[in-house]
Amino acid sequence: MTDQLDSIFAALADPTRRAILAMLLEDDMAVTDVAAPFKISLAAISRHLSLLADAGLIAQEKRGRINWCKLEPDAMRDAFTWMQAFGHYAPLDLDAFERFLEAELNPSDSPDPVHSDENTLGGQGG
Amino acid sequence: MTDQLDSIFAALADPTRRAILAMLLEDDMAVTDVAAPFKISLAAISRHLSLLADAGLIAQEKRGRINWCKLEPDAMRDAFTWMQAFGHYAPLDLDAFERFLEAELNPSDSPDPVHSDENTLGGQGG
């Protein structure tokens, strides 16, 4: 059970993986489409996705030759609970989160995976 | 700024470091006392503490030959905010957190750093 926290936090410690999760917040995506905005190879993205799937943060489902990636936000709950007791943080601050999206998805050294003026947060289909 | 999330999540990805943070939740501690319950060397603990300090999760203050370690829960806020938008998680579930403490502080393969029947959560003095 502590292994799960290990893998969740480790998965979140990489900016590419966090960017991928943010992309999947908007919609389910094929591996190739996930990879498209990044400078690194498709194989590298594929491995990031495997790691995210191992951590339970995404689910992958192969239909035909397309491997669909879908966010599993529930997997974050335990890690979230763990952190929560360290400070009595304010409930959801969506402004702050959107600032993160800006910073993580559009940094100068990174691939600008999506533009965030669409503002479709919460659009993950069950 | 995205570097900060990297280092926070990476710091939290190690069970020894999470156990240390949980210990510091109860009280400020000297490096030697932090290290006492663990099987690994003092030098290793010292490096874990440096890493936690670099991430901003603890502050260290040397008084005499004692290097006091103090939790800095505010450093977790950004990471917390980042996670929060992925699910509309319930507000503070202290029961769940205490189950984590049990699991992380008393696993069979780990050093049993503290016993948690004291139940002094929130007792970090400034």
Next chain:
DNA sequence: GTGATATTCAACCAAATGGTTGACGATCTA
């Protein structure tokens, strides 16, 4: 000053991580 205590530093090592490239299996399309 001498010695014990508290802590960090440096050198070293094994394993994990994150990237690459090229080959491969599967699936769609012509």
Next chain:
DNA sequence: TAGATCGTCAACCATTTGGTTGAATATCAC
């Protein structure tokens, strides 16, 4: 069937990580 597309796998490489031990530094106690 042939060829393009989707995605993973395997081998390789450099860097980071987490541990070790022994030496070094700084402070406290005598």
